[in-house]
Structure formats: structure tokens, C-alpha cells
Amino acid sequence: MLESSVYLKEAFDKKEIPNILLYSIGNLISMFGTSIYNFCIALYVLKLTGSGLSFSITLILGVISAVIVNPFAGVLADKFNKKTIVVIMDLLNGVLLITLYFLSSMNGLNILMIYVSTFILNIFTTIYNISFESAKPNLVSDKSLMKINSIGKIIDSISSILGPMLGGVVFAFMDIRFFIAINGVSFIMSGILEIFIDFKLNYEEKNLEEIAFIEGIKAGFKYIRERKNVIKLVGIMIYLNFFIGLSINVPMPFIINNVLKLSTKSFGIIEGAFPVGMILGALFVNKVNEKYPYDKLLKFMIRVLAICILMIGIPILFSYIKLNDTTYLIYYAIVMGVMGVTIAFIDIPLFYIFQNIIPDEYRGRVLSLTLTMTKVTLPLALIISGSLINLIPSYTLSLVGGVLLLIISYFYK
Numbered sequence: 001m002l003e004s005s006v007y008l009k010e011a012f013d014k015k016e017i018p019n020i021l022l023y024s025i026g027n028l029i030s031m032f033g034t035s036i037y038n039f040c041i042a043l044y045v046l047k048l049t050g051s052g053l054s055f056s057i058t059l060i061l062g063v064i065s066a067v068i069v070n071p072f073a074g075v076l077a078d079k080f081n082k083k084t085i086v087v088i089m090d091l092l093n094g095v096l097l098i099t100l101y102f103l104s105s106m107n108g109l110n111i112l113m114i115y116v117s118t119f120i121l122n123i124f125t126t127i128y129n130i131s132f133e134s135a136k137p138n139l140v141s142d143k144s145l146m147k148i149n150s151i152g153k154i155i156d157s158i159s160s161i162l163g164p165m166l167g168g169v170v171f172a173f174m175d176i177r178f179f180i181a182i183n184g185v186s187f188i189m190s191g192i193l194e195i196f197i198d199f200k201l202n203y204e205e206k207n208l209e210e211i212a213f214i215e216g217i218k219a220g221f222k223y224i225r226e227r228k229n230v231i232k233l234v235g236i237m238i239y240l241n242f243f244i245g246l247s248i249n250v251p252m253p254f255i256i257n258n259v260l261k262l263s264t265k266s267f268g269i270i271e272g273a274f275p276v277g278m279i280l281g282a283l284f285v286n287k288v289n290e291k292y293p294y295d296k297l298l299k300f301m302i303r304v305l306a307i308c309i310l311m312i313g314i315p316i317l318f319s320y321i322k323l324n325d326t327t328y329l330i331y332y333a334i335v336m337g338v339m340g341v342t343i344a345f346i347d348i349p350l351f352y353i354f355q356n357i358i359p360d361e362y363r364g365r366v367l368s369l370t371l372t373m374t375k376v377t378l379p380l381a382l383i384i385s386g387s388l389i390n391l392i393p394s395y396t397l398s399l400v401g402g403v404l405l406l407i408i409s410y411f412y413k
Contacts, residue, residue, distance in 0.1 A: 015198075015201065016139075016140045016141065016144055016201065018196070018197075018198070019139045019140060019197050019198055019201060020139075020140070020144075020148065020151070022193050022194065022196055022197045023132075023139060023148065023151070023197060024151055024155065025190070025193055026086075026090070026190045026191075026193045026194045026197070027132065027152065027155050028155050028158075028159075029186050029187070029189065029190035029193075030090055030093070030125065030128060030187065030190050031155055031156060031159040031163075032158075032159050032162070032163060032166075033093070033183050033186050033187055033190075034093075034121065034122070034125045034159075035159040035160065035162075035163025035167070036163050036166050036167045036170060036179075036183070037097075037118075037121065037167075037180075037183055038118065038122075038163075038167075039163055039167030040167035040170050040171050040176065040179060041114055041118060041176070043167065043171045044109070044114070044171065044176050045111065045114055048111065049111065061115065061118045061119045061122060063375065063379070064119075065119050065122040065123045065126060066122060066126045066371075066372075066375055067372055067375050067376060068123075069123050069126045069127065070126060070130065070368045070369070070371050070372040070375070071217045071220070071365075071368055071369055071372055072217070072368075073126050073127040073129075073130040073131070073364070073368050074130055074134075074216075074217075074220060074364040074365035074366070074367060074368025074369060075216035075217060075220075075364070075365055075368075076127060076130075076131070076364070077127075077130050077131040077134045077135075077363070077364025077365075077368070078134075078216065078361055078362065078363070078364040078365050079216065081199075082131045082132075082134065082135040082138070082199055082364075083135070083194070083197065083199035085127060085128070085131040086128055086131050086132050086135070086194050086199075087191050087194050087195055088191075089124045089125070089127050089128035089131070089191075090128060090187050090188070090190045090191030090194060091187070091188055091191040092124050093121055093124045093125065093128075093184075093187040094184045094185065094186070094187035094188035094189075094190075094191060095184070095188075096117060096120055096121060096124070096184070097117070097121070097180050097181070097183050097184030097187065098180075098181060098184035098185070098188075100113065100117045100180055100184075101177055101180045101181040101184060104177050104180070105177060109176065109177065130364055130367060130368045130371070131364065133152075133351070133367055134355075134360075134363040134364040134367055135199055136148055136149065136152070136355060137202060137355045137356070137360070137363075138199050138200060138201065138202050138360070139197065139198070139199065139201055139202070140201065140202060141201075141202055142202070142356070145352055145355060145356070146285070146286050146289060146348065146349065146352045147286055149348045149351055149352055149355075150282040150283065150285055150286060150344075150348055151282075153278060153279075153281075153282040153344055153347065153348055154278075154279050154282045154283070156278075157275035157276075157278040157279045157282070157340075158275070158279065160275045161272055161275045161276070216365060217365065217369070219362075219365065220362065220365030220366055220368075220369050221369060223358075223362050223365070223366060224366060224369065224370075229357065230354075230357070230358070230366065233350060233353060233354060233370075234370050234373065236298070236346075236350065237350065237370060237373075237374045238373055238374055238377050239408065240302070240305075240346065241374045241375075241377045241378045241381070242377045242378070242380070242381045243309065243381070243401050243404070243405050244378070244381070245377070245378045245379070245380075245381025245382045245385060246381040246382075246384060246385045246397060246401050247309045247312070247385070247397050247398045247400070247401025247402060247405075248309060248312065248339070248398075248401075249378075249381075249382060249385070250382060250385035250386050250389055250397070251312060251313065251385065251389065251394060251395075251397045251398045252270075252312050252332075252336075252398075253267070253271075254389050254394055255312065255313070255315075255316055255394050255395070255398075256270060256328075256332065258394070259316055259394050260315075260316075260325075260328055262325055262328060262329065263325070266325065266328075266329045269329060269333055270329065270332045270333050270336055271336070273332075273333040273334070273336040273337040273340065274336045274337070274339055274340040275340060276337060276340060277336065277337035277338060277339060277340020277341040277342075277343075277344070278340040278341070278343060278344045279340075279344075280337075280340070280341055280344075281340060281341035281342070281343070281344025281345050281348075282344045282348060285344055285345050285348045285349065288345065289349050294349050294353065297345065297349070298346060298349075298350075299409055301342045301345045301346050302346070302405065302408075302409040303406060303409050304338065304342050305339060305342045305343070305346075305405065306402045306403075306405035306406040306409060307402065307406075308335050308338055308339045308342065308402075309398050309401050309402035309405060310398065310399060310402030310403070311331075311335050311402075312332075312335065312395075312398040312402075313394070313395030313396070313397070313398030313399045313402075314395070314399075315328065315331065316393070316394055316395040317395045317399065354366070354367060354370070385397055
């Protein structure tokens, strides 16, 4: 505890420390709450219906709600006080879950209630995320912005590791309705804590612009279209998400489970190596970014990512070289861990640049539109990859994706 307090004093100015602590606690509660709820409620649906499709729909609702709401969330963040939005969204999530608890106690928890509550919860969380992300430059000084981005990435990664694990434990040992009530109270506590965050620590007071929603979205698109540097950053995010969906998200699980037929435990370890790598990357990205210009770091990391993608398919290409299951486990865990570090080294500085170059009055819309475009790209890549995986050798998607990404890294300026 003493070491962490010393780190905070060295890393941040005294006036920033309360903001960092409150942001971390509030964001941790919100991210963990949503992650555990989504996984736990999906398992409950699977048990209730016995349908894999119903289970998938519960998980997909989060992605669909984010894609639909993201552009409007950006306008909200630019139109209204960001602190008010952040606090209200957490409180609304709390009220939603407590209401769900009382309704399910009286009438039972049915599939329609689950679908509706999951969709609404993810809408509130999407608005919360965009507002908080666009407000980060106002919470700390310019020199501390990269550090708070790293903290956010660490929280996201920890949530992605522990969320499903804790969701499984909750589902096994706790009544689902009781968990919903606890989660609702946690969101309300998070909202109360966020009241005490100073959202104007590094903020130039301006009159909030009157923005109509559709016109506001159009203005956000126009802002992106007229600035080449922003277009390039958006382009990087879109094509990286496409290649991740095409050459990692589908081929890697298929190869591990269907081709190599490793155990479920091995697959879980390999999957868990990615967010662990992201946490390590987030811890060191600030020091690395201070030593190397981001354009050189970006090109290098994209090439490392391309090589990692190639390495997913190589053991299957040379399948005549027989290795034991433990060797495959170690090999793929290292590959996924390095990928996690690489993505952290790309993402965190990328968002830092976004936050710095985009003025406060446009930041919410530009970030939300960028995230929407990348979220739409990912399902497209997953559909293409899923359609081809049974028609061509499983290693082909990884090898082709890795080679194309390497070529792009050499020509993209």
C-alpha cells in the first residue's frame, strides 16, 4: 500500500491524485459490474432456454447497443456536462438493476426481461464510456494523460480476464437475483464517488454549444473528413480491427479447439494471456513512448503484430512436425501475450493523440464515431473469417492476414 502511494505521488501532481483514485475506483466498479453481469446473465439464459442461440443473442446485444448508441453518445458528451452524464449513467444502471431485482422477485426472471435490461444496461454503459473517455484530458494535466489512459486500459484488461471468471463463480454459488441487487448497489456507489471527481481540473471554460443530434453527428463526420491526421488515425484503428477479426478472433480458437484439439483449460490459459499482455504493455507504454517517436513505434508494433498473426498459422502449416500439447500451449500463450503488449503499445498512445488534437467541443463525437466505425468493421471481418474457415485450410487466414498487414505497414505513412 505504501509503495502504491509513493508511485501516485511520483507519477501525478498532488491535485491530480484524488481524481485518479476516484476515476480508477468508479471505472473499475462500472467495468467489472457490466462484464460480470453480461457473462453471468448469458449463462443464466443458456440454463433457462438450453439454446446456444439465446446465449449468443445475450452477448451480441452489448455490441449492437454500442453500435447504435455510440454516435448519439458522442453528441451527448459534447452537448452536456460530461460529469453530469457520467454520474447519471452509473446511477441509472444501478436503478435499472435494482428495479430488475424487484420485478424478478415478484414475477420471476424471464427471457424478455433479461434481453431488455441487458440492452438498456449496455446503452447506459456506452454513453458512460464515451463521456468519461472524452473527459479524461480534463481530469489530469497534459503530462499525465498517457498515464490515466494506461490505468483505463489496465482496468479494461483486468475486467476482461476476471469478469467471465467471477461471472462463472457468481452463477455457480449465488442466486442470480441477489447478484443483480448487489451489482445495482455497486453502480450507485460508483455514481456517488464520481460526484467528487473534479472534471474541470484541466479545462478551459466554454459555453456548451447547442447541438441537434443529427446535425451534431454530421458535424462530427465533417470534422473527421476535413483533417488528414484524424483520418489517418481512424484508418489505423479500422484496418487493425479488421485484421484482428479476420486473422485472430476466428482462426485462433478454431485452430486451438478443432485442429490441435487442446483442452478447454489450455484454451482458457491461451485466451487469458492476451489481456495479461495488455496489462504489461499498459504498465510500460509511457516509458517506451518517451524514448521513441510514436510513428516509428507504431510501424514497429504493427510489424510485430503481423508476425504474431503469421505465427498462429505456422504450426498447422508445418503439421508434419509433431509437438506435444504443452509445447503448443506455451507457444500460443507467448504469441497471445506478445499480441496483448503490442495492442497496448498501439492503442494507448493512439487515444492519447486523439484526446490531444481534438478540441473538447468535438472530442465526444469524434471518439464515438471512430469507435462505431471500428465496431462495425470487426463483425464484418468475423463474418468473412467465419464463412471461409471451413472452406480453406485453417492456417490460410492467419498467414494471408499477417502478410497483408506487413505489406501495409511498409507502405502506410
